[in-house]
Amino acid sequence: MIKSIKFSVVVCFVCLVVFPFSHLYAQSSLPSSFSFQSLTGIMLIIITLLILVLVAAIVLLLKVKEMNKAQFDIEKKNITQNISHYIQQFTKEQIDQYFEWKQKKVTKQHTYGNRHTTKILLLLMSVFSIQSLLAQPTQTVTGEAGIIITTILILTPILLGIIIMIVKVMSVLQKYRDNLKFKEAEKLADFLEKNEDTELADVLNQRKVALSFSLQNNELSGNALPLDERGLIQNSTIQGELPIAATKKRALKRPNIDPALSKLVLWYIGCAAFWLIFGTSIGEYLGIKFVAPDADHVSWLSFGRLRPVHTNAVFWGWASLGMLGLGYYIVPKVSNAPLASLKKGWYSLYLINAAVILGTLCLMAGINNAGGEYREYIWPVMLLFGIGLVLTLINFLQTIAKRTTKEIYISNWYIVSAIMFGLIIALVAYLPFWQDALGETIIQGYYMHQGVGMWFMLFTLGIVYYFLPQQLNHPIYSYSLGILAFWTQILFYTLIGTHHFVFSAIPWWLQTVAIVGSAGMAIPVIAGTTNFLMTFKGAWYKVADSYTLPFFLVGIIFYFSGSMQGTAEAFRSSNLIWHFTDFTVAHSHLTMYGIISFFLWAAIYAVVPRLTGKEAPQLTIGAHFWFALIGLLFYTIPLMIGATFKGNMWLEGKPFIESVVMMAPYWLWRAIGGSLMWFSHLLFGYNVYKMLVDTSNISVTDLAIEKLKLGNANTTETNTII
């Protein structure tokens, strides 16, 4: 059943991804082979919709069958058989509670209404609405742009409608299933209530004895003292079925965090997950535009406008909010003091979200800050972001001031500095006094690289310094190396900005300083990598049965390779080949994705179960990891190979257009890799949902006992619970 859903989802996904490309090769005649305005484009949309509807219909059919079967089982099965089954399931506590209740013995009659007829009606209605939907897209559509745009506008809510409908139907089904369980519980309670014979009591007593039986623990050792005084087995996993993937350790229960703070952290992470999915959906579409440039001709969706939407949404929406959310957990934690002000935390969240929403709209409408990368948001929009950061900075500093530990843990060094530097960078980039002529370019080089290195990298390192030792249950290898990395990162990273403009009109000495600084970056990078890897020493075996550590490990590997690649790219000789090519794009994905995103995911999977007590399915976490990693490699490696060829063609003086033609297959691979990455983000979104929302099963035996205890008079109350 679940397999069939997964299968159909995969089929749907493959169709979505492969379809545009198959067309690309099938007919290479006109404009560019694929366009949403063409008939094939419309067909593609309709087919996708039909597949979605088909999947929905199949899922519903299977669900209804399952329900019928459950109903049938209940009616057919001998009630006593059922009850004896449940009685076998009683735990010791439940038996105790039963006897307790029996002693009190309150007998009251009750009635219980039948509620699920209305739900079946609802279900029928929704099935009918599917049929009407099926009829919808088959209406004839001509090639007129206006009609097509209108159709797309209409289709969007329909698609959303389908999704909402599926979610609703699923929840109705869930409620229906819960209802069945309630009924079972009802019967069980009824049986327990009315049953007066001693036979039941005997059976239960027997079971109680069986359950409470325990070994004396000295059967083998006699009365000698045990050597292992702990003698407890923790975290045992029960394997009920053949596992598809290796079972990992579950998150340990931790002392409770202040629920108000939990809520704040979870909102940050939830918003971050949203911006990740949004931002990378845009990125995915941009990747497709490289192979299908005529996909649409809408001004708001044209490449030059969407590109900054993608980069800024993942920078300020996903990575920044994710980091800040984790910061709000870490800073009070390592200061051993409560957060100074929850209110400021919320305001900061609102402001940053507002900045990303407004910024996105502005960019799509064609309002930007003149095209310096990552400062495309105009200043009023970025101001909101800046105020958000100021609030958080004050908040963190006040929290640290109230700390009950003597020292300031290194995580707080990195996190607070990142916020201070982030503000300084934004001020330098947006104040107008030094932006005329080439001043703009020099500031641009400084800003775009400090944004990455001083804001994202520094903050993320702070997160790693907290979560890595915690997940390994090992202290950090060397505190001093962390401090060395901290100061050298500030020293060298600040210098390297202008290596984006090597051989340009900015002063030669400044370019040289940037290149030397890039080489100096080897010191903090190697110090940091060594520190992290040595922390693993003696705990490598933990990687195998943890689902967070693989994310950390990949992050550390890319921290080393991605950063060192940056150093190599800065040299003048490599600039000759790689500058201006897609190599830069590959590099920025290796670092912002391979380092920052992987570390953030690791920390999110580590912290959210602590806050909510719920874990995501290990299967989808694993799938997220592998899709993201393989996708990233498919994305970056072809781009780097293609970019090297491209640079060489330019060096040889080949006509420019030849290098464009040569890149086509590499861009296709990039789109495929990008699709895998994008799919992994959908899985991540699902995992976050699973960690946030309770979808656990209702236990019939628990409910029955609960019911008995509640007393039977209060039927209305039980109904409201349902």
Place this chain on the structure above:
Amino acid sequence: MPIPLKQTLLFNYSFFYMELFDNHKKLFSTAALFFIVLTILVAIIPAWRNQYNNAPLPNSVPLSADAAKGKEVFISNGCVACHTQQVRNISMDKVWGERPSIAADYADIHRQSIWVNTATLMGTERTGPDLTNIGLRQPSKDWNLVHLYNPRIVVKESIMPSYSFLFEVKENPDKNDVVINVPEAYLYGKKGKVVAKPEALQLVAYLASLKQTKLPDGSPTPDFLYKQQSLAANNNSQNVSGNTLNGEALYVANCQSCHQANGEGLPGAFPPLKGSKVVLDDNAALMVNIIMNGYTGREKEGFGPMPPVGTNNNLSAEEIAAIMNHEKTSWGNNAKQVSVDEVKKLMDLAKKVASNQ
């Protein structure tokens, strides 16, 4: 007993650091100060110096009102994501300009408006060609408009987005409307004539204004670096193709965007070279003259004016001969080839014609 000197030093040393590290005010102010000082040294002072120590070149032309508006269109559509505007001082960038870009080239660029920062538009990605000298390399307004409407009309392999939203389709265009000739397949079923909106015309005006300013007489021209490497590469390609220049590659780089790979041009915009009287003529004088001085002879038939490609792109006699011979012998053309000497003479003649005009 006195404490040994070494121990006191060690004590003081660690005391100082512990005091710094355990005091959040001192620690974070130190870090911030360190970063601010470096920022001032490496970003603000150099930016400031560049802002005030450079002046625009004496013969540079400020943007016209139309071109300035076109620059706004260029900015708001994010063209800088794919197009750079900087000729680096390395010889591989020679195709984008006669000399490397220098600070003075950008000296006259100021803040766009209260909302929008300075736009030097130097860019960091060259997914499309550099535009520093596009006004000279591709001055044809017709070509630029058609290309903006859908780049694949003129360059089949292009992946540049279509800017058809800068145009509108009218049943009956006015007399003042600039109508562009779009093949039917690119209209997606729309009926009528494609008319450029003001934004499109302004954008093209901006592109036309992008030309490298000549350095004042007597000032030293900055050098292109890494020459040997590319010379070696050139020599290699020459050896492979038997010591002559590759006419086909030169055609692709200089002519193909209008006259197309199949030599058939574009009906209603760019004339065909396949079977062209001028190309097939044994007397090459007119052909050389067109290449060096441009041509407006077929405007009545609806073909746009041809820019003086040979002069604009600084082509040598060898290069022009290679291109001409490629054109004279391709796509079924079978005319007498020209020699380099002959072209040299005709080029001198063409120069005289130009100076007489």
